Amino acid sequence: MTAARIEVAKTLKLYMNGGFPRSESGRTIPIKDAKGRVVAHASHASRKDLRDAVEAAHAAQIKWAAATAYNRGQVIYRIAEMLEARRSELVSLICSIEGRTKADAAREVDHAIDRTVCFAGWTDKIAAVLGGKQPVAGPYFVFTMPEATGTVAVVVPDCTPLLSLISLVLPVISAGNAAIVIAPMTNAPLALAVGEALATSDVPAGVVNILTGPRTELCPWIASHRDIAAISGAFLAQADAKSLEIGCAENLKRVHMHHDAPDFDDDAFWHSPFAIAPFVELKTVWHPSAL
Amino acid sequence: MNQTPFAYAPAPESVRPVLKPAYGLFIGGKFVEPRSGKSFKTINPATEESIAMVADAGAEDVARAVAAARKALPAWSKTKPAERAKLLFRVARRIQERSRELAVLESMNGGKPIRESRDEDLPLVAQHFFHHAGWCDKLMYAFAGATAHPIGVCGQIIPWNFPLMMAAWKLAPALACGNTCVLKPAETTPLTALMLGEILQECGLPDGVVNIVTGGPDAGRAITALAGRGVDKIAFTGSTEVGKAIAKSVAGTGTKLTLELGGKSPNIVFADAALDQAVEGVVSGIWFNQGHVCCAGSRLFLEESIHDDFIERLKARMKMLRVGDPLDKNTDVGAINSKSQLEVINRFVSAGSAEGAQKFEVSCDLPKKGFWCRPALFTGVQPSHTIAREEIFGPVLSVMTFRTPEEAVQRANNTTYGLSAGVWTEKAARALEMSNRLSAGVVWLNTFNRFDATAPFGGYRESGFGREGGRQGLMSYVKLANAKKKTGGKR
Numbered sequence: 001m002t003a004a005r006i007e008v009a010k011t012l013k014l015y016m017n018g019g020f021p022r023s024e025s026g027r028t029i030p031i032k033d034a035k036g037r038v039v040a041h042a043s044h045a046s047r048k049d050l051r052d053a054v055e056a057a058h059a060a061q062i063k064w065a066a067a068t069a070y071n072r073g074q075v076i077y078r079i080a081e082m083l084e085a086r087r088s089e090l091v092s093l094i095c096s097i098e099g100r101t102k103a104d105a106a107r108e109v110d111h112a113i114d115r116t117v118c119f120a121g122w123t124d125k126i127a128a129v130l131g132g133k134q135p136v137a138g139p140y141f142v143f144t145m146p147e148a149t150g151t152v153a154v155v156v157p158d159c160t161p162l163l164s165l166i167s168l169v170l171p172v173i174s175a176g177n178a179a180i181v182i183a184p185m186t187n188a189p190l191a192l193a194v195g196e197a198l199a200t201s202d203v204p205a206g207v208v209n210i211l212t213g214p215r216t217e218l219c220p221w222i223a224s225h226r227d228i229a230a231i232s233g234a235f236l237a238q239a240d241a242k243s244l245e246i247g248c249a250e251n252l253k254r255v256h257m258h259h260d261a262p263d264f265d266d267d268a269f270w271h272s273p274f275a276i277a278p279f280v281e282l283k284t285v286w287h288p289s290a291l
Numbered sequence: 292m293n294q295t296p297f298a299y300a301p302a303p304e305s306v307r308p309v310l311k312p313a314y315g316l317f318i319g320g321k322f323v324e325p326r327s328g329k330s331f332k333t334i335n336p337a338t339e340e341s342i343a344m345v346a347d348a349g350a351e352d353v354a355r356a357v358a359a360a361r362k363a364l365p366a367w368s369k370t371k372p373a374e375r376a377k378l379l380f381r382v383a384r385r386i387q388e389r390s391r392e393l394a395v396l397e398s399m400n401g402g403k404p405i406r407e408s409r410d411e412d413l414p415l416v417a418q419h420f421f422h423h424a425g426w427c428d429k430l431m432y433a434f435a436g437a438t439a440h441p442i443g444v445c446g447q448i449i450p451w452n453f454p455l456m457m458a459a460w461k462l463a464p465a466l467a468c469g470n471t472c473v474l475k476p477a478e479t480t481p482l483t484a485l486m487l488g489e490i491l492q493e494c495g496l497p498d499g500v501v502n503i504v505t506g507g508p509d510a511g512r513a514i515t516a517l518a519g520r521g522v523d524k525i526a527f528t529g530s531t532e533v534g535k536a537i538a539k540s541v542a543g544t545g546t547k548l549t550l551e552l553g554g555k556s557p558n559i560v561f562a563d564a565a566l567d568q569a570v571e572g573v574v575s576g577i578w579f580n581q582g583h584v585c586c587a588g589s590r591l592f593l594e595e596s597i598h599d600d601f602i603e604r605l606k607a608r609m610k611m612l613r614v615g616d617p618l619d620k621n622t623d624v625g626a627i628n629s630k631s632q633l634e635v636i637n638r639f640v641s642a643g644s645a646e647g648a649q650k651f652e653v654s655c656d657l658p659k660k661g662f663w664c665r666p667a668l669f670t671g672v673q674p675s676h677t678i679a680r681e682e683i684f685g686p687v688l689s690v691m692t693f694r695t696p697e698e699a700v701q702r703a704n705n706t707t708y709g710l711s712a713g714v715w716t717e718k719a720a721r722a723l724e725m726s727n728r729l730s731a732g733v734v735w736l737n738t739f740n741r742f743d744a745t746a747p748f749g750g751y752r753e754s755g756f757g758r759e760g761g762r763q764g765l766m767s768y769v770k771l772a773n774a775k776k777k778t779g780g781k782r
Contacts, residue, residue: 069745070418073425077380114373121376121425124745128762129432141723273432289723291696 012042012188014049014212015195017056018205023213024048029185034099042188045213047221053180053209054227057151060206061178065148069124069176075202076174077120082197083113090162093190097161111265112166118271119170126175129273130280139290146280148176149254150229153222155215155244157235161187163264165194168232171275173207180228181210182219188212215240223247230279234258254278299613302620304405308396308486313344316352316505317488319359320498326351331507333481336402337617337626337661345481348506353473353513356502357521360444360471363499368441368469370497372428379424379466381494386417386459389490393483397455398617400482402626402662403580405618415742416459419760422744423463426765430468433762438772441469442547443523445768446514448537449484450529451477451628452583452684457528458484460759462501463744468768470524473502475514479629481505508533512540519544526767527551528585531682531708531753549757549767551585551749553682554710556731557703558588558739559693562597564715568737570604573688576713576739578612578624578666582686583632585754586711588739590679591668592699595692602670602690606651612666614655624686627662636664636685643669643678648689674705682708696721700728709751713739732758 012031013020027044064072083090087109094105127145134142152172156165165183172179183191195210211218219240222228224247231244231253247253256278264270313330315322327349332341348356367375386393390413397408430439445465449457454476465472476484488503504510511533518525518541527537531552541548558576560569576588593601617625627633644650652667668688672679678689693699703712712731714722722736732750735741742748747758757767 070421073421077384077421114377117377117380118373118425118428120380121427121429124422125425125429125432125762128745139724141726271428287723288720289727291718291720291724 010040010189012040012192012212014043014045015192015199015208015210016049016053017060017209018199020195020199024052031097031186031188033096039096040189042185042212044185045211045218047218049211049213050180050218050221050225053211054151054225056206057178057180057209058227060204061148061151061176064173064178064204064207065176067176069127072174072176073120073123076116076123076170078201079198079203080113080116080120082201083116083194086193086197087113089193090190093193094162097187097190108160108163112162115163115166115270116170119174122273122276123174126273126276126280130277131282134284139288141287141289142284144282144284146175147283149279149281150177151227152177152179152230152232152279153228154179154181155219155222155231155233155236155240156181156183156191158184158186159235159261160264161190162194164234164262165191167264167270167275168234169208172232172279173203175276175280177230177279178206179208181208182215182222183210183212185212185214219243223253224250226251228253230254230256232256232279234262235260299621301616303616304395304398304618304620306391306395308392308399310343310396310482314346314481314485314505316346316348316356317485317501317503318352318356318499319362319502320492322488325349326355333400333479335399335661336479336628337658339660342399343482345485345505348475348504348510348513350509350513350516353504353510354517354521356473356504357444357446357514357517359499359502360473361521363497364441364444364471367471367497367500370469372430372469375467375469376424376427378494378496379420379427379463382491382496383417383420383424385490385494386413386420389486390414390417393455393486395618396486397483398625401451401454401480402617402628404622404625405620406622407580412453412456415744416455418744419456419459419463423467426464426467430765430769433765434769434771436773439468439765439769440772442768442770443470444521445470445472445524445526446517446522447472447474447526448511448514448529449474449476451480452580452585454480455483455487458487461526461528464759464764465526465768466500468765470768471500473504473514473522475504475506475511478507515540518546522546524548524768526757531755534755550755551757551759552710552753552755553684554585554587554708554750554754555590555680555682555706556586556588556708556711556713557590557592557729558713559592559699559703559715559725560594560597560601561696561714561716561718561721562594563717565717565737566597566601566604569715570601570608572713572715572737572739573605574608574612577688578686579740581624581627581664583628583684584740586733586740587684588711588713589683589688590703591688591690592702593690593692594699595694598692605668609651609653609666609668612653614653614663614665615658624666627664627685630662632684633662633664636683636687639678639681639683639685640667640687643672643676643687643689646676646678648672648676648678674702680706696725700725704730707753710754711735
């Protein structure tokens, strides 16, 4: 007779500044699978965790934006390579948490990986599509170019857990921003699997930080943090959306919110430069072109 | 050659690519024997030693390659763009992985210094595939208001100066837009293209999407002969003379044509330039790749007041150029690509002296075997001199002077070519004004010979038409749905 093997359970932590710390709060929340069994405990991120993440993101963003667009494209492509390598893990996590069929989960994972590849191709094209030379009526050489906004908080909804996270984060980082992702606690195992893929890709530490925590608790702190330059959110509770939008009044954060249930399957929008456009600033440079 | 205690010790590249003794034609995803039954020896121009035997494609072989491309076209052009993208990304990654090997082979077969093939050519080759991979599923944003369709089968004929880079510049955008290709590498430099064929197979590119036919001018003519009869697009990089012949042969066939041809590009240095920086730019402008560069800054225009000072600095810098073994990592100037090109260069050098210009050349030892040419410059050149008008395609610089910006523009534009131009001045307004007034497809301000997959490259006037690279370069490989109906030669 053989005894059933005891599985090694994964401790779910946060992904911050390239490492995996526990929440400084010491709090955890039990994560249940679709059948209601507790499968893990997620770190419950606090205000302090958010502030630490902003600090890391802020420092990382400057270098990330200064990297060549080609380099950022290759790094994002590497994310796709790392996600592909974890494909079966991602599929089984979606199945377990959401109780979906394997085929259905696989569709979501494949779509998320392919979307990552798409954004690997945007980094060195966004300037050609959103910027350009301006034919001003005078002897000036004038061009307009997109630049990263800065550190962006990305508040991920509960639906299609992997595809929503990828769809919201990739436009942000492909433009040279850093992201602080607030992932739903219920999907913490999946969000952390993405964190592990990021940690083993060539994404510099701090460019993406993943916190799992209750949105209602964290949203007001996001709104009031002055080093967060923009917010991306989708399909949030009215109260959370409103508390984030108040951030605009704080320091003119660019709050980009999809209020209705977004169709993350819609490539026409989610693969377009208009998914990136909310997270860039347009800079117009003038120089005389005559002595 | 170690005359001084400070001379560089030899630093030969140790990697050697794994080569087959003989290569067939890459048709329909396989290396096949040529039906012509002919093959030729491809050599190392630095040693004149044979590297491998390469098939010499005849008209029947070319027709077979075109048929393979035709056969592959429906499925490839209908492949979901995001899936095409993933294949091209794979190619880019595989090229990066094999770049050392490819760089060494490029230097062995073409004579260019390993430092250049390693640091310039190969990174650009990989970038070109990577950049265009990303375009596959984004063409709707490149052509606002129009729908981009592939043109069809592209016949692509490329030169020997940047063999693999030219292959990438031709193939990557064509494939991204859903076309299939028949590529003909130059007669003297077929090997890296053939290795690229192997890479495309490794990466799972469907059979027949890219076909590579090696051979001489006859193989090239066999491709253009099929214009409108299986070949829908001709892309050629090479001399203006051959470009014109191609334009003539495809006229009336309804075949889309892009040509990237010769140049006699001006490099203009104003008195207010950062002179040492300008010297470096002039050096890389003309002696990069032995001057085998279509956009080489082969005419140097100096503001009269700095002529003597600048020439002195330039000569001092020229003496530092290390000429020799292309596989030595310290080499600046490698071997001339072929015996026939060396003869062409030597004829121009003789003409320069005969017509009254003053020659200065680097006095260095040259290897006993192989094809070599000392870097040279001519001062006292008149606009009417042969070396001021005709493309030499070698390490020979013609120096002239000007007094006013007006005169610089007038003299710089006084050519039938218009590929590139360089301007050196610390006054940005002057630089930008010059860039507006120079007739050239690429203008480099305080730099020279910069290339990037995102930056369109191509010429004005007799330097050809069409661009390669960036959003604008895609135009050469698409048929837009709102474009007027084509005439003749098409289904």
